[in-house]
Amino acid sequence: xxxxxxxxxxxxxLPDLDxxxxxxxxxxxxxxxxxxxxxxxxxxxxxxxxxxxREFTTIHARRLSIPVGIAYDSDVKKTIHVIKNAxxxxxxxxxxxxxxxxxxxxxxxxxxxxEVLVWHHKDxxxxxxxxxLNVIKMALDEAGIEIPFPQRVITYTDKN
Numbered sequence: 063x064x065x066x067x068x069x070x071x072x073x074x075x076l077p078d079l080d081x082x083x084x085x086x087x088x089x090x091x092x093x094x095x096x097x098x099x100x101x102x103x104x105x106x107x108x109x110x111x112x113x114x115x116r117e118f119t120t121i122h123a124r125r126l127s128i129p130v131g132i133a134y135d136s137d138v139k140k141t142i143h144v145i146k147n148a149x150x151x152x153x154x155x156x157x158x159x160x161x162x163x164x165x166x167x168x169x170x171x172x173x174x175x176x177e178v179l180v181w182h183h184k185d186x187x188x189x190x191x192x193x194x195l196n197v198i199k200m201a202l203d204e205a206g207i208e209i210p211f212p213q214r215v216i217t218y219t220d221k222n
Contacts, residue, residue: 067115068093078113079105123157123181126190130198131173133208138166138174141207145178148201155190157181173210 068074068085074095075082083097093110095103118124132141142164149162156162160181168175178198182190202209 067111067117071119073118075116075118076105076110076113077116079109081105118184121184124184124187126180126182126187126194128178128180128191128194128198129167130176130178130202131170131209132176132202133210134174136174136207138176140205141176141202144201144205144207145176145198148197149178149180149194152197153180153190153194155182155186155193157183172212 068088070085070087072085073083074085076095081095081097081103083095083103086094086096086102088094088107090107092104092106095105097103130145132138145164146162149156157180162181163179164176166174167177178194180190180194199209
């Protein structure tokens with residue numbers, strides 16, 4: 063508390079307590095946080111200040127990471143090009159610098175997994191995340207790039 067890692071109005075995450083929200087008030091004994099669902103929590107300060115604190119307010123830009131899976135027969139270079147162009151054309155909330163980055167992160171069971179990294183102003187997260195997902199999905203559909211889903215083949219043999 064002497065260190066003052068939080069102040070009223072900060073957007074914070076307390077991962078150890080599974081809490082994400084905005085600090086409403088800090089008193090000598092407790093901290094009130096309004097979660098994004100509108101509920102208000104009063105947490106004893108000994109819990110708050112001994113847990114990890116992730117603070118989102120003092121920085122001006124945040125990086126958003128979005129996983130995207132594509133079919134194994136999809137052209138990765140083409141996919142990256144399609145996503146980058148779609149983001150540049152359709153996303154006013156995404157910062158131009160640093161430039162969006164896209165790279166392969168995993169060769170999974172059903173897909174080649176990519177990670178799309180974009181930077182945005184800290185206050186635009188609720189606008190950026192759903193819109194980037196929408197833009198990526200529409201661009202991949204338009205380019206004919208498949209987003210696969212798990213499929214199982216069950217073979218029945220009658221031994222009678």
